[in-house]
Structure formats: structure tokens, C-alpha cells
Amino acid sequence: MSVDNSKDLMMIDNGEGDEPLSQRQLNPIFASVLEARLARRQVLKGSMGAAMLGFLGVGLAGCKSDSDSDEPVTDPGTEQPPVEQPPAELLGFKAVSVSSADQIVVPEGYSHAVIIPWGTPISGALPAFSLASTGEDQADQVGNHHDGMHFYPIDGSSTDGLLVLNHEYIEPRFMHLSAAGQSLGSGGVPAFDAQVGRPVDEVLKEINAHGVSIVRIAKAQDGSWEVVQSPFNRRITGLTRMELTGPVRGSDFVKTLYSPQGTATRGTLNNCGSGPTPWGTYMAAEENWAGYFRNGATETNPAPREHARYGVPSANGRYGWELAADGSDRFVRFDASENGASAETDYRNEPNCFGWMVEIDPFDPDSTPKKRTALGRFGHEGVVFAPVTEGQPVVCYSGDDSRFEYIYKFVSAGTYNAATADGSLLDEGTLYVARFNEDGTGTWLPLVYGENGLHEDNGFYSQADVLVNTRTAADFLGATPMDRPEWGAVDPANGDVYFTLTNNSRRTEEQVNAANPRAANLHGHIIRWAEQDANHAATSFEWDIFLKGGDSGESGVATNIGYDPKGDRLDADNVLSSPDGLWIDPDSRVWIQMDSGATDPFGNCAMLVADPNTGTVKRFLVGPISNEITGITMTPDQRTLFINVQHPGSGTSGAEFAAGNYVSRWPDFDDSLPPRSSTVVIWKDDGGVVGS
Template identity: 50%
Template structure:
């Protein structure tokens, strides 16, 4: 996510967008859309019948789901609130009848010595390791004893704003060691025990379950890449362990009660040294080619030796082989990481069978005993791909990630003009994989090679490049899959048939597998196009033939959650200029969260965030009466001492802090209905 949208977005301090690294000639999804949908048909509303028809009537089937699985016993749901108007206030806006309260902002003490948050930004690096991290993102609620009022909140801390996190902004290079330590400890994951008190307010507990995972935390490598030459370093000559997780965006969970962390824009943390020549594809295809943001490798500590926990971020050849330096350190990132939030001693495991790329998130399909487990993930960079992991073993009660996440098949999607699609196996032993490789200049030596170089394998198989695939969500009643394509301003298709020139406002696609979730073919359509004012960018719902209105227009969709009530929650990540109405796309106000009923096309704006924030990460308690939403980087265009937001404080001049928002219905009812 991290506000890396289009060339009109001026990155002040956050992670810059990854340079486009896909130079394959694979047919782009834009071409598929041009063939599938004409501009004239889209604008005249004649897609409605066809969009439903080629999904085989699944939209109607959605409405026939049993109401017993939906909180409150509802049948086909309708949104039970008035839409919130778009706006540009430095506060949280929710519908009448709802209350939103900030909770667990950056710097909140959660463990250890419980160091207090210092409003002047003077907390040390060691103190940050015992506090909530920065830039809250993916989030999940793990009930304790099945409770909706007592559980463990686990959330990602994607990145930082150095102009906000330090008292006076970042120092020049070489950087003070403790500044780098603070930044590294502000990344990662927070695990906090929470409980709803007698007064109805949620509170933080400290009973031994609270924990931080940071850029320093030791992690195990698991799956086919473990022990391979690609991941051997001076820290782990055997290639079995590494340190830390970075740029954690969306998240997921498993049916056995563990949390899944995605590693997204990790490439920008590494400085490529001139000693790496030629640059191997496992670096070049992932944009580890010189762009760098934090410079953690370039620090000083009064002349004292610098620990390799920092210097490893310079990718260089300094030893006789890879076991004597950190030339392979970037290969330890780009994975899905699993850990047990109920066990504060558990060692996180990087599940390499699920592929290496810029994981925006990891989306589980509801598990069924006797069938494989299935997860989807998008590679959030311009012109990258959508993937699916299918375990080789069938799920049974008592199984864990060691049984199901280290041995499976990774697939990549190809979307066809006729509304069909197929999953292409990225399996070294697969007959079709070998046949494609025999005709390609792209070669692989093993499954470990395929997984470390997932993007190259997808290039070779002919996957469909997409417009920045981000979060996904699965309808829990039908297994229909929804995925956000946030935008792709770097693509300029101006021919007559293309309805989305530049695609600056994005859209949401959906597909239905041909049978069980592990199927290798599917049918697809577009659920909604983002947009507002400019004719060719108008928001549009193909299945209903309706344009978006004042109560539901949006741009740059990102986060998704499909809840058991039948509501699809859509979060947006517009650039600063797009939020400010300074682009040709129209005025959308601040980033927001909308609620949609895909069966009917009903969409309403539910929440509007504060200034310069991203609305990202959402989860409900099992009874759907409490919602947790993350607000990331309010005031992300701030300069030291000149903050463009003060949220969640109401005091002018206070520095902005990412935080979770707790939303409840004033009558105690189910959220959204």
C-alpha cells in the first residue's frame, strides 16, 4: 500500500513506488478488457446482463444463501445506514447511529517496561520495541475462548514517516544508529490482548500475550527454499533462518488459528553495491537495483563497530562465498510469514512454498475438511500478477502450517477475453511448466529457483499483467473471489476500445472457480469501476448498469473484507494529490471505506478518514458488533514541526499517529445492517 500510487503523487518520506520491473511481453489485462468490454457498451450500461450471464448466474445464487450463517439471522442483506458524505476534515466520520473511537495509536506502550509515548517524538529505539509500531495496516481479531469481547488483536505496521517519527525529522547520512533502530522497531507486527470492559469501552491488557515482531526478530525459513544456495548468509550459513519482516501490508489467517503476514515493498530497503555485477534476476526482477529509502546500512555509533543487523541491508559481495556476507539477504524477504498469536514464544516461519514477490496480502478460502487449503495473493506493483496457493494435502482437524503450507502448488492467473481464465502451475515438475520452459529463454534449475524467482516463472508461463493487484476477499457463502486493482497510471492506452485510459481510479474484479476452490479454471467479470467526473473514468457497476453517485463514488480501491453478513467492505488508498482533488479524476475527498452488497450493486460510503491518511485493514468480532479499522499515516505529507494532520489528537500542533479505530453501533446492533 504505502501511498505509492501514481506519478502525480509526490513522495515526501514514505516508501516510493517500486519501479516497474516486468518487461515481459505477456498480454496485459488492459488488452483483455479492451476486447471483452467496449467503451461504448460500458458507458451505455449494456454490460449488465452479460456480466451476470458469463458468471453462470452466481450473482443470483449468492442471494439464495442460508441466512443461518449471517449475524442477526438476516437473509439477503440491505445496508442499514445513510451514506457518509465525502469530505476533507481531520477526523473520522461514520454514519449517524455509530460511534468511532481511536485505539492503540503508534507509541502506545504494550509490553516490557511499558515506556510512555513522548509527544515530542523523543522515544528511543529500544522504547519503540515495547510500543505499538507505526503505520497500522492488516489486522485480525483472534477470540479467546470464542469470545467477541475478549481476544488478541494482531496487526501489521507497514512502514514509517521519518518526518513524524523522529523529534526533528531524520538526520543526514551516516545516520545515528538509534534512529535506524527506532525505525526498524517501528516496522513489523503488534500482538495485543484486548477486552471490552463493563463500561463498554475496549481496553489493552498485559497478561503475557503481548508481543512485537520487528525487523530484528529471528525467523525460520520453511518449505522448498529452506537450505538452498539462494538464502545462505553469514547469519545463517545453512540457509535456515533470517532476521525480521518488512513492509507488512495486508494479512491473513488460517483455520488452525495462526496469523499470516505479507511482505510487500521490501525491495526498497536494500542498497545494491557495485560489487554485484551482473545483477542476478532474483534482484533485478524485484527492483533491488539501487533505489533505497531508509539507508539502515549507512549508520554510525560514535566510531563503534556496526552490527550486521544493520549492515546486511547493503547487498554486496565482501566474502569468499555467500556464507561470509549478505549478498543473498534480499532473498530472505518477499514471503508469507506465519506465526501463532496465542503462543508468545512461537518462532515465525517464512512459508516459501507460497512464492516470493511483493505480497499485498494473503486471502484464505474457507477451509473444508477433506479438501486442500487455498490462499490467494496479489503482487502489488504495476503490471504484476495474481497468484493462488493450493496445498497438496487435504485439510483435517489438527493440521498446521507445517502440514499444509510447505508442500503445495503455486499458480498464477491468466485472464482470457471471453470471461474465462486459468491457473498456470509454477511447479518445476509440472509437464506444462517444463514444456513452456523448453520454448523460453527463461530457465530454472529447481523448485527453489522457481519460488525465489516467482515473477520470472510467471513471466515464462504467460500470466496476465494486472493494474497493481492488491487485497482480495472471498464471499464466505459462495467462495466467489473479489480483488482490487488499485490503479496503473503508468499505462497509457488511448485507443478507441479502451474504457480506462491510464486507469488512475482502479476497479474491482471477481471470479468464480470452476468447481472447488482448487480448480484450475475460472470465469471472471468486473464488479465495479472506480471514478467520478471525467467521462471515461466514471465509476460504474457493470452488473447493474448504474454509475456511482455522491454517496458511493471512490478511487483507488485497496483493502477488502467480505463478512458473513454478506457485506463487502472496500477501503481506498488514493494519493495525496488525488485526495486533494488536484488530478483530472475529480474530487473524492479523503480516503474512505465503503460497504457493498454485490448481489444488488448497493454501495454506500461508511467511513471517511482524516487528512492525508490511508484507510486500511478491517476486521469484525465474531458477533459483528465491534469493528476494528486501521488508519495509516495521517498527515503523510508532513514536514518536521509542520504537520498536515493532528489526528487522533484534537490539539493543533500535535504530531499525527497511525491508530486503530473501534466502531460500534449505538444500539449495540450488527455493523452495517
């Protein structure tokens, strides 16, 4: 069940910390470039203009007319309609300055506090955090490298609820006492005896630091937030039993020694963004999972495309978990080589059990997480659901966070009913991939077995095959390769969909296109579209570019009252690079989080806020040294905002680490402790809506 993809292959190097090298054939890419973005005036002249007019409203941005011929002809004697007043400004705070300090910076009139840093005890015997904590201890403590997050209120409360958050990856050198004094760079594993293997407890600790944390938190009388001991508190790790659902369940692609029937697997890894479902569950995204495995493939016995296209390496996995000294089943599964007589006797298919969206019920501690395979297998950055309507399909979007990868949409076969809706709606439906056209239109291409050439003649033998090889199927259909599609968000006011395209330093001048208009795109941009007839299940859309990151000489931001590609530049209040995390609050503020590292003139990674009605963008928060700002959620009353600070101090060099000179000591500022990923609570001192 494989196809020859060797013709015209190129290696996509996704850089340190991202996915490993993967083999793929780039689709033909448009040669021309749109300098900035499409004016609504141009959009309305397109094939869908009349249908879109009512929907766009204050959505996709339009330019002021630059030609008298575009102005309507009116009779001077006729009563003219009232002049439309500009929309009220959503951003009521004073922008904070760029910062390179090892601290959190918030606007005047705001305060913040740190909660649930890595290692906070939440369940079991509540083992206190210590570098001497064991692997078993870690299973009862908050995981490492906090990422996507959502607040689930208890009985609608804004002071009591479940905070559910992902843990993307780890820094082994900051986790183990054995690392002290060694020259270890970011991601470095402490030295071990190759004849014996990696220490079992270190490997167990690293696996248990991955996954998801469910933590009940409440606001005390003094205004502080604290962890509440609760039966809801739960760790889901790289060892937790998971159920496979949807078209891939039971297929030959996912049969393993652990689950010969192909119905289950263990654990979830590299969980980046997330997404709350309309029925109150949590979706954790499996992003750069491929590098955790190895496949000892050779020229005579090459890796299957479901490994090669995703970058499963032939050398050791990212942390060498398959080298754990005891050789037990829970660790050897990270070796996906053909070591047995059949798939049911080894773990050649283990990587195929990863790359999915994982649904978790935070209010049922006994529930088994479910990997929803109908949503496709790729490097999910997260998932964002469109607003649901009774009697209509459920629609959600997801980006594949890797250079030259794609944006996807899933439309359920069943329809939404608030009284009965659950995750089974995500097991049947159509997965689409986006094609962005030069003229500002777009098409959703269905990834359906038997349609559009996705059949045996082209190497696809079932819907399970199409989904396990989602990237290959999208290649075949001619989807538009994007500049690292990451987080998505939907504006509740008008249904516009936004996606961050973080950066792509590998794009050449010959590879630019309208939707990805810059070669060597170091600073990224945000794309936005409106579905035809305001119907999120539609198969066509119209798009523009909302914002281009960069310094003041090459950046720009769209507004609803005009856009000049030579003006509207970002300035000292809002210069940004590498937009990553994205969220739109109930008032339509667009929250944008950076993942750029500390570089001039951008300073430490920051969080900005945009007003899509006016195009105003302001810097709201700056994080500590060598961090990434990620994860964002609010309480229902919008008076409390939660964000995550991930991997502070990750820029510490090997020599600095060996000397104990970490570039960041946030948040503990204790020389005996490493920097720790943590959640930050932010509130307005006057008790008002955050951002207003």
C-alpha cells in the same frame, strides 16, 4: 543460476512510496477492450456455463435480457413459477458525505473511539510514548503505520481477544526529535554526518517500528476498549528471528553470514495486508521490501535477476539503514553487494529472505515466525483463504501490489483436517498465477519446475529457483499483468473471489485488456471470479468486473439484477477512487477501503460498503487528512468493527514540516505531538450488527 532478461526490458516506475524501479519484460497484452463487464448471459454461453450455473446463483452478476430470443418459451396454460423477490438490502445505514475535515466521520447512529496509536506501550517495562523514546523502547511499543489486522477472540468472546496488526512502513521525520526544523518531505530521514553514519538509535527505532503487534484488548463495563497487560502481548520487528520453510529452505538462494545453512533470517518488513489461517494463526505479508536494501551492482557485475526484477536499488536503501554508524551486523545486512568471498560470508542473499508470507502464532509468545516460501516471493499485499472443507486441499490467494503484476493462488498438496491442521500445509503444494482471457474465462498457470518450460533450457534450475524468481516465472508463462492487485476477499455465501486493482496510471491505450479495461487507470476497479464447479482448487474460472472507481462520469458498479455500462454510476453517496483494502463480512457485505489521497471530488480517504446482491454502495466512514483507511476486522458477534488509519498528515510538505505546520494533528490534536497511525473502534449505538 541466472538468465538473460535484458531483451526488450522496460523500466516500471512504481511511484513515490511504492516499490523502486524494477526491470521486466511485459507479456503480450490483449488489444481489445470490454467496455464494462461480462454479463452472466454471456458467461453461460461459454465453455463452462453449464457447470457454473448452479454455483453462480447470486454470485457473478448477470444482465437482464435485452433480446426476445433470450426469453424462454412457455405455454400460457402452464403454471408459472413464483416471481423471485429481490434480495433484502444489507446496508441499513445512511451514507456519510465526502469530507475533507481532520476527523473520523461515521454514519448517524454510530460511534467510534481511537485505540493503540503508534507508541502505545504493550510489553516489557511499558515505556510511555514520547518522541524521546529510544529504539529499545520501540520494541515494547505498538509499531507505526498500522495496516492489515485480525481479531482473535479468547474463548469465543466478542469482548476479549488478541488484536494482531501489521506495520507497513514509517515516517522518520515524525519519529525523531532531531528532525525538528528540517525541511523533510514524506519519508525523509533527518540529516546526519555522512562521515560518521546514521545515528544507531534512530535506525534501531525505525526497524523496531516495523513488523507486527499482538495486543490483548478487552471491552470495559463502560463500553470502552482498553489494552490488557498479558503474556500474549508481543512485538515482532525487523530484527526478530524468522525460520524459512518450504522449497527455498536450505537452498543457495538464502544462505547468508547470519544463516550459512539457509534456514533462518531476521525480521519482517513492509507488512501490508494480512490474513487469518483456518487453524488460527496470522499471516503477515511482505510487500514493498526491495527498497530497504541496496546492491552496489555495476555493468560488469550486474545484480542477479532475483534483485533486479524486484527493484533492489544500486544506491542507498530507502532509509539508509546500512549506513548505521556502528557498522554492526544487524545493520550492514541491508547492503546486499558482494562484499565477501562467498554468500556465506556476506549478505548478497539477504533480499531473497524477504518477499514472503510470514506465519505467526499469536497465542504462542515463544514461537518463531515462519516464512512460508511455497506461497511465492513477490510484493504480497496479503492473503485470503478460501473456506476449508474436511479432506480437501487448502487454497489461498494473494496479489502482487505493483503496476503490471499478477494474482496468484496456492493449492496445498495435503488435505485439511480440523483436528490436525497447521502451517505445514503451506509448505507443499502448487503455486499458480492467473491468466484472464478476453471472453471472461480464466486459467490458473502452475509455477512448477520442469513443467511448461520452467526448466534449465529457460534458466530455471529448481523449484526453489522458480519461487525465489516468482515474478520472472510468471512472466515466462504469460500471466495477465494487472493494475496493482491488492487485497482479496471471498464471499462466504457463494465462494466468489474479489480482488481490488487499485490503479495504474502507466497503462497505455495499447496495453488495455478485458480485465484492465482503462488506460491511465487513475481510479482503479474491483475484479471478481467464480472457480469452476465451485471448487477453489480448480484450474479454470470465469470472471467479471464488479466495480469501476472514479467520478460519476466514468464509474460503474455491477449488480445481480442488471448492469448498464451507461448507467449505475457512482454518485455523491459512493463515489470512490483507488480501492485498496477489501473484506467481506459474514453477511456478505463487501467493505472497500480507499488509498487515494485527498483529491476532489473524493475528499479524504474513506471506507465504503457494497451489497453484491443489489449493487448498492454507500460511504460508511471518512478518515482524517492525508490518511489511508486500511485494515479491517470484527468481533464474532459483528457488533464491533476495527479499522486502521495509516499515515495521517503524510501530505505535510517539507516547508510545512520545518515550520511545524502539520496538515493533520489527528488523533491527539496536541501541538507537541505528531500525527499518529491508530486503530479505530466503531459500534452501532443501539448495539446492532455494524453495517446493518
